[in-house]
Amino acid sequence: MNKRIQYRQMENLLKKMNEKIDSQNRKIESQSEILQEFIGLLNAKQREGEDFEKFLRELALWREDVASYLTANEQEEQSHLIFKRLDSIFEEMGVKIHITKENSAFDSKIHEVIDIVETEEEEKHARIAKSIRNGYEYHGKILLKEMVAGYKYTGGD
Known part of the structure; x- marks a missing residue:
């Protein structure tokens, strides 16, 4: 070339x-x-x-x-x-953005469960499976709850 x-x-x-x-x-x-x-x-x-x-x-x-x-x-x-x-x-x-990690405790004040993830692990029951949409807080007042998927224990059957 x-x-x-x-x-x-x-x-x-x-x-x-x-x-x-x-x-x-x-x-x-x-x-x-x-x-x-x-x-x-x-x-x-x-x-x-x-x-x-x-x-x-x-x-x-x-x-x-x-x-x-x-x-x-x-x-x-x-x-x-x-x-x-x-x-x-x-x-x-003064706006805080909430992004919860997997397996964190659920808090109804800042979280809204919009999806359920079934689990056979009892210790995960009622904990956060994943964050779907961020939450927002302004000087202690929730502007938007964080939307999350929550674990539900199925009994391992």
């Missing part, structure tokens, strides 16, 4: 890589714009004295919807920066 062909192939490969990088940068810029809109809306809601907890609840639901969409479309890596920033905003405002 002559050097001119090799050079063109390398040039084409570099062009494709640059296009991919540009596309990723546009997606990140778009996510940043969306986040800036939410920050502006958040500040306006606080100033207007509207039901701030209701707004936070809606923002938490939006976060969960976007996470579900990105996961379903295998775009989790692209969402990392926007969620990192959004989570830091939640933290600054």
Whole structure:
């Protein structure tokens, strides 16, 4: 293969890589714009004295919807920066995100069971099998309960 062909192939490969990088940068810029809109809306809601907890609840639901969409479309890596920033905003405002680990104790104050997982292990009965949707708490008040799957002991028959 002559050097001119090799050079063109390398040039084409570099062009494709640059296009991919540009596309990723546009997606990140778009996510940043969306986040800036939410920050502006958040500040306006606080100033207007509207039901701030209701707004936070809606923002938490939006976060969960976007996470579900990105996961379903295998775009989790692209969402990392926007969620990192959004989570830091939640933290600054005093919002705690609940993500319970498997086999943790069930707490009806923060958990809502939406699925049952049968088990033959008695010690897992009424414990968390998995977290399905995050929970959100604002200064001790639950905005959204964490949706979980809970274990149910079947007796090992």
